[in-house]
Amino acid sequence: MSGPGVAEIAASVRNGGRTARDVVEEHLARIASRDPELGSFLCVTAEAARARADEIDDLVGRGRDPGPLAGVPVALKDNLCTRGVPTTCASRILEGWRPPYDATVVERLLLAGAVPVGKTNLDEFAMGSSTENSAFGPTRNPLDPSRVPGGSSGGSAAAVAAGLVPVALGSDTGGSVRQPASLCGVVGVKPTYGRVSRFGLVAFASSLDQIGPITRTVDDAALALEAIWGHDPRDATSVPGRPEPLGADGEPGGPVPAEVAGLRMGIIEELTTMEGVAPSVRRAVTDAAAALEHAGAKVDTAAVPHARHALSAYYLIAPAEASSNLARYDGVRYGLRVDAPSTEEMNARTRAAGFGPEVKRRIMLGTYALSAGYYDAYYGRAQRVRTLLIRDFDAAYGCFDVLLAPTSPTVAFPLGSRTDDVLAMYGSDRCTIPSNLAGHPAVSVPWGRGEDDLPVGVQVLAPALGEAVMFRVAKVIEEAAP
Amino acid sequence: MTGGSGPYEAVIGLEVHVELATVTKMFCGCPNAFGAEPNTLVCPTCLGLPGSLPVLNRAVVDLALRFGAALGFRVPETSIFARKNYFYPDMPKDYQISQYEEPILVDGRLEVDGAVVGIERAHLEEDTGKIIHVGGGGRIHDAACSLVDYNRAGVPLMEIVSRPDLRSADQARAYVSELRAVLEALGVSDVKMEEGSLRIDANVSVRRAGSTVLGTKVEIKNMNSLRSLGRAVDHEVHRQVALLEAGGSVTQETRHWDEEGGVTQPMRTKEASHDYRYFPEPDLVPLAPTPERLGRVTAALPELPAARRARLRREWGIGEADARTLVGRRDLADYAEAAVAAGAPGAAVANWCTGEILSHLNETGVSAEVLPLAPDGLAELVALVGDGTLSRPLAKDVLAECLREPKRPRQVVAERGLAQVSDEEELGAIVDEVLTRHAAEVEAYRGGDDKTRKRKRGFLMGECMRATRGRGNPQVLSRLLDERLA
Numbered sequence: 001m002s003g004p005g006v007a008e009i010a011a012s013v014r015n016g017g018r019t020a021r022d023v024v025e026e027h028l029a030r031i032a033s034r035d036p037e038l039g040s041f042l043c044v045t046a047e048a049a050r051a052r053a054d055e056i057d058d059l060v061g062r063g064r065d066p067g068p069l070a071g072v073p074v075a076l077k078d079n080l081c082t083r084g085v086p087t088t089c090a091s092r093i094l095e096g097w098r099p100p101y102d103a104t105v106v107e108r109l110l111l112a113g114a115v116p117v118g119k120t121n122l123d124e125f126a127m128g129s130s131t132e133n134s135a136f137g138p139t140r141n142p143l144d145p146s147r148v149p150g151g152s153s154g155g156s157a158a159a160v161a162a163g164l165v166p167v168a169l170g171s172d173t174g175g176s177v178r179q180p181a182s183l184c185g186v187v188g189v190k191p192t193y194g195r196v197s198r199f200g201l202v203a204f205a206s207s208l209d210q211i212g213p214i215t216r217t218v219d220d221a222a223l224a225l226e227a228i229w230g231h232d233p234r235d236a237t238s239v240p241g242r243p244e245p246l247g248a249d250g251e252p253g254g255p256v257p258a259e260v261a262g263l264r265m266g267i268i269e270e271l272t273t274m275e276g277v278a279p280s281v282r283r284a285v286t287d288a289a290a291a292l293e294h295a296g297a298k299v300d301t302a303a304v305p306h307a308r309h310a311l312s313a314y315y316l317i318a319p320a321e322a323s324s325n326l327a328r329y330d331g332v333r334y335g336l337r338v339d340a341p342s343t344e345e346m347n348a349r350t351r352a353a354g355f356g357p358e359v360k361r362r363i364m365l366g367t368y369a370l371s372a373g374y375y376d377a378y379y380g381r382a383q384r385v386r387t388l389l390i391r392d393f394d395a396a397y398g399c400f401d402v403l404l405a406p407t408s409p410t411v412a413f414p415l416g417s418r419t420d421d422v423l424a425m426y427g428s429d430r431c432t433i434p435s436n437l438a439g440h441p442a443v444s445v446p447w448g449r450g451e452d453d454l455p456v457g458v459q460v461l462a463p464a465l466g467e468a469v470m471f472r473v474a475k476v477i478e479e480a481a482p
Numbered sequence: 483m484t485g486g487s488g489p490y491e492a493v494i495g496l497e498v499h500v501e502l503a504t505v506t507k508m509f510c511g512c513p514n515a516f517g518a519e520p521n522t523l524v525c526p527t528c529l530g531l532p533g534s535l536p537v538l539n540r541a542v543v544d545l546a547l548r549f550g551a552a553l554g555f556r557v558p559e560t561s562i563f564a565r566k567n568y569f570y571p572d573m574p575k576d577y578q579i580s581q582y583e584e585p586i587l588v589d590g591r592l593e594v595d596g597a598v599v600g601i602e603r604a605h606l607e608e609d610t611g612k613i614i615h616v617g618g619g620g621r622i623h624d625a626a627c628s629l630v631d632y633n634r635a636g637v638p639l640m641e642i643v644s645r646p647d648l649r650s651a652d653q654a655r656a657y658v659s660e661l662r663a664v665l666e667a668l669g670v671s672d673v674k675m676e677e678g679s680l681r682i683d684a685n686v687s688v689r690r691a692g693s694t695v696l697g698t699k700v701e702i703k704n705m706n707s708l709r710s711l712g713r714a715v716d717h718e719v720h721r722q723v724a725l726l727e728a729g730g731s732v733t734q735e736t737r738h739w740d741e742e743g744g745v746t747q748p749m750r751t752k753e754a755s756h757d758y759r760y761f762p763e764p765d766l767v768p769l770a771p772t773p774e775r776l777g778r779v780t781a782a783l784p785e786l787p788a789a790r791r792a793r794l795r796r797e798w799g800i801g802e803a804d805a806r807t808l809v810g811r812r813d814l815a816d817y818a819e820a821a822v823a824a825g826a827p828g829a830a831v832a833n834w835c836t837g838e839i840l841s842h843l844n845e846t847g848v849s850a851e852v853l854p855l856a857p858d859g860l861a862e863l864v865a866l867v868g869d870g871t872l873s874r875p876l877a878k879d880v881l882a883e884c885l886r887e888p889k890r891p892r893q894v895v896a897e898r899g900l901a902q903v904s905d906e907e908e909l910g911a912i913v914d915e916v917l918t919r920h921a922a923e924v925e926a927y928r929g930g931d932d933k934t935r936k937r938k939r940g941f942l943m944g945e946c947m948r949a950t951r952g953r954g955n956p957q958v959l960s961r962l963l964d965e966r967l968a
């Protein structure tokens with residue numbers, strides 16, 4: 001099912017073993033044959049991809065190095081701005097809008113020699129955990145098309161899992177990269193908040209959003225992350241300075257060393273034993289921990305008490321920020337406009353027609369949480385929980401180098417099974433949300449199969465800017481996985 | 483002011499918004515400029531396009547800190563930006579980035595005519611775009627269509643909130659005028675009310691004189707000049723006193739100043755009442771100026787208007803009114819000082835600058851920096867008057883020409899043969915000729931009462947001056963005339 005990986009493609013294109021054009025044609029053909037069933041792409045930019053591949057081949061032909069991702073086809077979640085290419089956020093309200101600029105991550109991928117092939121499906125404005133909230137129809141899980149791929153970066157995860165592309169970018173606000181990666185059996189990374197520029201990422205919840213790669217291997221994820229991360233003056237929340245490369249001996253582009261000897265690891269008690277975590281998922285975490293112990297790590301249980309309240313805090317903070325971020329879709333400047341006699345009425349009708357039910361629900365929730373008289377009880381309290389959670393993590397990282405937890409409490413669920421049960425759907429992100437609230441990095445790594453022979457993911461959490469150690473742990477888990 | 487049942491006192495606080503004189507906008511690299519074609523000074527960030535992010539312009543912070551240092555503000559260790567949420571088509575993001583609970587400057591003060599006016603806070607925020615309503619009388623509710631120009635969107639603003647320390651419309655005007663001079667002297671703002679770079683809202687209440695309890699306050703918006711500020715505050719104070727005198731009470735509300743009607747009117751409640759749902763702006767980090775930065779800003783402070791006025795009065799021997807007029811425009815005061823530096827006496831320079839030159843600047847709307855007559859040219863003109871070459875009226879003509887085209891006063895004098903005639907023989911002959919020509923008037927002068935004599939003398943003097951084509955030295959002519967009439 002899966003094609004060649006990032007490292008393999010880049011190496012063969014760079015040394016002239018294969019043309020980028022050939023690689024792109026192979027992947028476009030896979031997309032053409034497989035995607036009608038999956039629905040992972042909202043838009044395939046085949047012609048632009050071919051032209052870009054030819055440019056790469058031209059560079060190679062003239063003896064120039066096109067970069068570490070030379071000729072690597074990449075898919076972009078459709079909330080990442082692409083110059084001249086529709087960027088819809090899977091919403092009717094942005095239909096027809098073509099950004100006049102590329103997101104920083106897109107610029108950096110191009111600079112690294114990658115070949116964007118299209119934009120992937122998502123829950124509208126990244127609000128959801130199943131990619132069923134897309135205005136343009138759901139994406140299906142390539143391992144079982146009756147199941148969801150997870151979300152909100154479901155299109156990106158499905159495309160990578162089905163071998164349509166070796167790497168895709170997603171965005172992770174409460175688990176939207178890691179949870180679909182887990183459900184599709186691939187690797188998904190949420191970097192430290194500020195590690196990857198948000199410039200050009202259409203905002204959902206600005207203090208939580210972070211872009212990350214989805215790939216089939218840990219090494220590929222490292223290659224992709226190294227291409228997009230690092231300081232960006234266009235994002236005021238961007239971390240200053242150059243990140244430490246992820247390869248052995250601090251080399252960029254090299255394979256991630258599988259070394260965990262002497263590292264201290266804590267299994268987050270609250271997230272692993274919590275009600276609703278499937279037996280296969282719980283077992284995956286303990287089995288992975290045992291494998292790490294076998295590789296020389298010391299494993300114990302860790303307490304992050306406020307992780308229990310993270311979900312409630314998240315569902316106040318994220319909608320509050322979203323209610324403000326999504327105010328600009330008012331029909332005045334771009335996207336959909338439903339005309340009316342007055343401006344207020346035009347705003348209202350446009351938004352009523354343009355947004356889907358989940359987006360409306362969160363805008364209302366967030367507006368309420370910020371309202372005069374309710375601010376302290378809701379938004380204010382949620383921010384206090386966030387502070388307490390960060391203190392819990394600080395304390396835990398006093399004893400441990402990394403923490404382990406489930407990614408998704410369950411394996412992929414059937415399409416439609418949670419669409420009428422909002423709380424069950426929101427619960428899909430219980431184990432991933434704490435990292436977003438803390439701004440810490442986390443990665444989901446596949447660990448065998450669970451219920452109904454569907455993939456299970458194990459999550460590795462690290463302190464802020466702890467990507468290097470996190471990747472080493474992920475690499476050991478990947479090598480030990482059944 | 484006094485009502486039928488006793489004296490009242492007005493309590494006034496002002497919110498002054500000034501556009502900061504930065505090169506680029508507050509959160510993007512677009513030029514901060516006035517008067518360009520609509521929607522040409524825009525980019526994804528100031529248009530609020532999806533995915534765009536704000537990055538704070540450092541110059542904005544430095545200008546605010548400079549203002550803070552000049553007026554004795556405290557600079558909190560950190561201040562934060564917040565989002566002020568409301569829907570309006572001139573706001574690209576439908577929220578405004580502003581400072582709310584933690585402003586950059588707190589507790590400043592400004593001395594106005596000997597009284598200290600407290601300034602509660604000054605905070606930074608971004609400006610909105612501008613809506614032009616087309617058709618239907620130019621109001622949003624009946625316009626055929628509305629166009630938005632986003633050139634102004636994202637221009638940095640500082641809102642300066644005074645304490646309710648002002649007691650009259652005159653004092654309110656004096657406060658704004660002093661504040662303007664300070665902002666201009668510091669280079670913080672262009673303070674051009676006509677271009678909207680300075681805007682004022684007033685909070686007005688009244689109470690019984692001697693009371694320490696504040697009355698219900700009314701906010702007044704839409705005052706476009708110092709004059710309209712004075713008129714609006716006066717009107718509002720009278721309105722409130724009349725209400726109370728009639729046994730009524732003042733409603734807390736926002737009122738709109740109607741310049742033509744000369745009245746304040748309630749704004750539609752929909753426009754006036756908002757829940758802005760402020761929350762910390764997650765796209766920006768807290769602002770924490772380092773001590774080094776504060777030190778750098780304070781070290782570079784220019785002379786403030788009050789100090790400059792005192793110095794000019796002392797050094798030039800001019801009065802407070804002239805000093806105020808000069809220093810009220812930094813360009814004019816700089817011009818005058820340059821003329822004095824070129825050798826002219828201060829009093830004479832002040833006289834020209836507060837008279838003909840200021841009128842010319844006001845009429846043409848240009849800055850003194852670009853006058854065709856350079857400051858040393860004015861010094862030359864002053865010298866020509868001083869040595870008797872030019873009479874004051876002739877000097878005025880010369881100045882007028884020098885303000886129209888780049889010519890030196892000496893050059894104009896030479897070209898037009900304007901040099902003043904002081905030669906007593908030549909002038910005496912002219913006076914004799916005039917007296918002969920107007921013998922009847924001379925008779926009337928000699929036989930008339932004081933009033934008649936004064937009138938006749940004025941006539942004869944005018945005729946003498948005319949006969950010299952304005953070039954006769956007035957002092958000499960006057961003396962020669964009096965000698966002959968005696």
Ligand SMILES: [Zn+2]
Nearest residue numbers: 510512525528
């Ligand atoms: Zn701009």
